[in-house]
Amino acid sequence: MLRYVLRRLLGAIPTLFLVITFAFFLMRVAPGGPFDRERALEAKVLENLNRVFHLDRPLWEQYFYYLGNLARGDLGPSFIYRDFSVQQLLGNGLPVSIQLGGMALLVALLVGSLLGCIAALRQNSWIDYGVTAVATFGITVPNFVVAPVLSLIFGVWLSMLPAGGWGGPSSMILPVITLALPQVAIVARLIRGSMIEALRSDHVRTARAYGLPMRMIVGVHSLRAACLPVVSYLGPAAAALLTGSVVVETIFGLPGIGRYFVQGALNRDYTLVMGTVIIIAVFVVIFNLIVDLLYAALDPRVRYD
Amino acid sequence: MTDTSETIFDIRDIRVTFATPDGAVEAVRGVDMNVKAGETVAVVGESGSGKSQIMMAAMGLLASNGRVEGSVTYRGQELIGMPREKLNRIRGAKVTMIFQEPMTSLDPLYTIERQISEPLRVHGGLSASAARARALELLKLVHIPDPERRLKSYPHELSGGQRQRVMIAMALANDPDLLIADEPTTALDVTIQAEILGLLAELQKKLGTSILFITHDLTIVEAFADRVYVMQHGNVVEEGKTEDIFQRPTRDYTKMLLAAEPEGSKPPVPDTAPILLDANDVSVTFSMPSGFLSPRFELKAVQNVTLSLREGQTIGIVGESGSGKSTLGRALLQLLPSEGRVVYQGTPIQGFDRAAMRPYRRNLQMVFQDPFGSLSPRMTVGDIITEGLLVHEPQMTRREREEAATQALREVGLEPAVRNRFPHEFSGGQRQRIAIARAVVLKPTVIVLDEPTSALDRSVQKQIIALLRDIQARYRLSYIFISHDLAVVKALSDYTIVMRTGRVVEEGPTGDVFRAPASEYTRDLMEAAFNLKKVLSRQASARA
Amino acid sequence: MTDIATNVPEAAADGQMASRSLWATALLRLRRNKAAMASLCLLVIFIFAGVFGPMLAPHHYAKVYPDFVKVPASLEAYPREDAIIPEIESVVTRARLDLGSVELDGSTLRVEANSSREIDPRVTRYFDRSDLFSNARVVEQSSNGRSIVLAADVERLHFIFGTDANGRDLLARILISVRISLMIGVLATGVALLIGVLYGATAGFLGGRIDNAMMRVVDILYALPFTFFAILLVVFFGRNIVLMFIAVGAVEWLDMARIVRGQTISLRRREFVQAAEALGVNSGGILRRHIIPNTLGPVIVYMTLLIPKVILLESFLSFLGLGVQEPLTSLGVLISEGARNMRGAAYMLLYPSLALTLLLFALNFLGDGLRDALDPKDR
Secondary structure: OHHHHHHHHHHHHHHHHHHHHHHHHHHHHOOOOOOOOOOOOOHHHHHHHHHHOOOOOOHHHHHHHHHHHHHOOOOOEOOOOOOOEHHHHHHHHHHHHHHHHHHHHHHHHHHHHHHHHHHHHOOOOHHHHHHHHHHHHHHHOOHHHHHHHHHHHHHHHOOOOOOOOOOOOHHHHHHHHHHHHHHHHHHHHHHHHHHHHHHOOHHHHHHHHOOOOHHHHHHHHHHHHHHHHHHHHHHHHHHHHHOOOHHHHHHHOOOOOHHHHHHHHHHOOHHHHHHHHHHHHHHHHHHHHHHHHHHHHHOOOOOOO | OOOOOOEEEEEEEEEEEEEEOOEEEEEEEEEEEEEEOOOEEEEEEOOOOOHHHHHHHHOOOOOOOEEEEEEEEEOOEEOOOOOHHHHHHHEOOOEEEEOOOOOOOOOOOOOHHHHHHHHHHHHHOOOHHHHHHHHHHHHHHOOOOOHHHHHOOOHHHOOHHHHHHHHHHHHHOOOOOEEEEEOOOOOOOHHHHHHHHHHHHHHHHHHOOEEEEEEOOHHHHHHHOOEEEEEEOOEEEEEEEHHHHHHOOOOHHHHHHHHOOOOOOOOOOOOOOOEEEEEEEEEEEEEEOOOOOOOOEEEEEEEEEEEEEEOOOEEEEEOOOOOOHHHHHHHHOOOOOOEEEEEEOOEEOOOOOHHHHHHHHOOEEEEOOOOOOOOOOOOOHHHHHHHHHHHHOOOOOHHHHHHHHHHHHHHOOOOHHHHHOOHHHOOHHHHHHHHHHHHHOOOOOEEEEEOOOOOOOHHHHHHHHHHHHHHHHHHOOEEEEEEOOHHHHHHHOOEEEEEEOOEEEEEEEHHHHHHOOOOHHHHHHHHHHHOHHHHHHHHHHHHO | OOOOOOHHHHHHHOOOOOOOOHHHHHHHHHHHOHHHHHHHHHHHHHHHHHHHHHHHOOOOOOOOOOOOOOOOOOOOEEOOHHHHHHHHHHHHHHOOOEEEEEEEEOOEEEEEEEOOOOOOHHHHHHHHHOOOEEEEEEEEEOOOOOEEEEEEEEOOEEOOOOEOOOOOEHHHHHHHHHHHHHHHHHHHHHHHHHHHHHHHHHHHHHOHHHHHHHHHHHHHHHHOOHHHHHHHHHHHHOOOHHHHHHHHHHHHHHHHHHHHHHHHHHHHHOHHHHHHHHHOOOHHHHHHHHHHHHHHHHHHHHHHHHHHHHHHHHHHHHHOOOOOOOOOOOHHHHHHHHHHOOOOOOHHHHHHHHHHHHHHHHHHHHHHHHHHHHOHHHO
């Protein structure tokens, strides 16, 4: 198994390399530069800035320079937040994003699977219809609607929770709800569907025919199979959740790394964008690996290699 | 097994209905049955007769849209309407079941040990280690090779026959009074079927368990059961001792079922008949592409098969699953890449691509096994039948094609009016007729029939066989008839090839092969198919 | 050969029903689905609102009313009566008249005024000078000329959804946004459909190495963060609305390609395709008569579910300020503005949010309904 993990990680290197290369050149080919926004820069100053950040060199040279630094673990200085390196920016923001995303993930898993199971076991009852309706709501309403509306209701009108800002557990509640809502909905739907299928399967009929108690039929013979689609869904979803959300961070004013990505792209903060892209790509690779390992652990028909 | 022994399972006036979007459907319409201690009772009927649903209803396993009325008692305890906790003390302990689908009836995610242990621990209260010991004992009882290792195996690592043995082990775990076996051998090859039936007979003798055996196969009933119930459309039409029913059936339906075994034979064609299709040394190799660090994997599905098909001849190709018989059929028609040499009427067609093969396709036709899968679901029957004409008779007008479809439908015994309908509106037998019409409309010279009767009930099978015979005679057609069913091959073909794991085991004129099989494998196959009773009694005497 | 519970109803239904294609059966099933039918009605309303709404709306979406910035949603007309009376009072005072009675009848104002001296009919100028009144005229003047009845037109404007921070009618802006959303939804889905179906069908149909290579490309594009891709495309092409369609469509084709490829591969293994091959039907015929009609169902379902996704993506990009340009607008822009102004002008957040949510709901329910109708096993 260790060999498998190593091989997968080695196999990820070319993918990451491709993503980095693609993102690097795409960013650079885009019109505009990092210092366009600051008006009235003297030609001399601009030239100096370009020299400091090696922007006066040919593109391929910059590319290899960047790769060289990257190999040493250096993501370079930010072009816009000039007092910070990209490592510092990401290092400050990532824990915030991971905390929020991790909590949302946990909520999604617990609440989503619970709702999905209940709905499947009481198929076509009012509980089932209720869960389905909630799930459709969660999937349909976009987070940039949920976030301000929650903030309006609980922050402004009811003044129960902070409408925005970072600090203390109460400031995390609304962002976590916003992040978790669509995931709860999707997990509930997936579990409901696969659970219904599992409950109808031949081997569950066998379990019933052999007089196994309901808790074993559900807990042992249905739930494990029903988890499989959720596991494969949650891989990419977890990677996305943990690397922050622009919308939630913007609306609630949170210092995560989700914003950097959009701001960086708009400001042509090349290194910051590259740093974010690398973080996201690494998360995607890692979570895909975790999914495959979990899948193999849950399903003996799947083998490593 | 005398009439005085106690009745342990008593079904009275049971009715099963299913609520469907198109109204209620009555699957079982008031049936009485009983099983006495130590007895083997068979319930026989064709698909849709409701025979399985009775057992599902009795054991509380109906689908959620099903409803049951009537009474089922096990040793005086009413099972219908019994609370689930109470019913669970009987299910899996006193009354156990094995099912048709050995591939899906076991949970793919757990080991054999765990699955055999569960009922032991739930019903017998055994500890984990005691359950393990008992599971091992049970696997030995059902003659699974290498039982210690098998305990740790997952279902997908076992063959179909082995899985059914595991199911039997599970069923016997708590020394049940009654074992309900729902078509337990239908999905298995005949030789495996004989082994499983032999095992059931042996265990019944050893343990004295009653068996309620549900099947569509009269051969099994004759060899295996003491008493029979014959079912049709949710009713029991006849019941009695097996010998009585087989010797003196009283009802027309029973007589029809007994007569539904394919019969007749085909005289060989003269040696002077011209050779239409000549195949030499045909081999097919499937290769899995080599993955990252995993070696290339090759499977020789067909190895060096030679045959020549004469005008008017029917070559039967017989074999069990995995013998390569279907692959061979496809390779002959150049639907699969293959090696060797195939000549059609003097033209070597080996290795022809699609375009090169096109002119020959109308002469070399094919009918597939699955009548549900081989008709395009979104085309009308008329369009399906005439699709080949679009390719081979492009000058035909729409009206002419309609005319051809009408003609072809009449020929296969269907109303021409059905040509505007869609395949999903037809039964299996009707669909197979449509598939035959699709081939016949092109006026081919050779038709490869790939298990065309295997998915059909015996009585429908008989009609399709008659149809195939009739069409062959009318058009001097040549058939290559691929089947696992020896009875059908015996009735239809004049030359038989027996295949096993991609190779020809034996071949010759059908009469010779069936009268005096030369190889041991063919002999086993024949006995398992035609003389199950003898096989079972030989197995019994070998054990004694 | 067995009788499994689910087979029983089908077997019984066989041959008794009138001939009906799978499409017709699906349509029938869809009609029975109340949620889907309600969604369809709602969707039709949305389409009408998007197509004709901006023409029928009382205001142009870009017209700025500087006097009415951030006025709350109300069925009453603006300016309100309690804003008109003080204005008249000040006008009358400026004209050195004594105010008698004031009558407001729709958009016509009747003012009676008196003076100790004879009134010059040119007092109407004082009224015209005010922003609120226009076309002031003398209706009658008493014989001694000391009392006068004036009439003036008041422009009474209705802002039933209120106005935005620039004084533009929110209703008109929502209507134009709906039009933009629907347009993007349809066009970008079309782009995604075209690329996805062609790419997926080619990969699935050719199979082998080509398929592997083509799907590898899709995998790599999947690994790229999806917003990154969209943002870069916008950065590239600038904020051009047509390119926006293409950008969104170009991001969304990946799933479609996967679905179509999977369908094609599984269909190719089906016996009816092999049967067609055995008949000598060429690739074109197989694609046309067997593969495409059978992939159509999943593609249609996916398409109805893709439209809301695309609308969502466009709104999301607009929310980030990357979407359509002023004065044109989109629901995402409106929601983003609403979020910024929600303290004090909650209606600015709520109406666009409601519009977007309803639109997405309708599309999703319809898509789910279609899926259940075309593939009843799914539920």
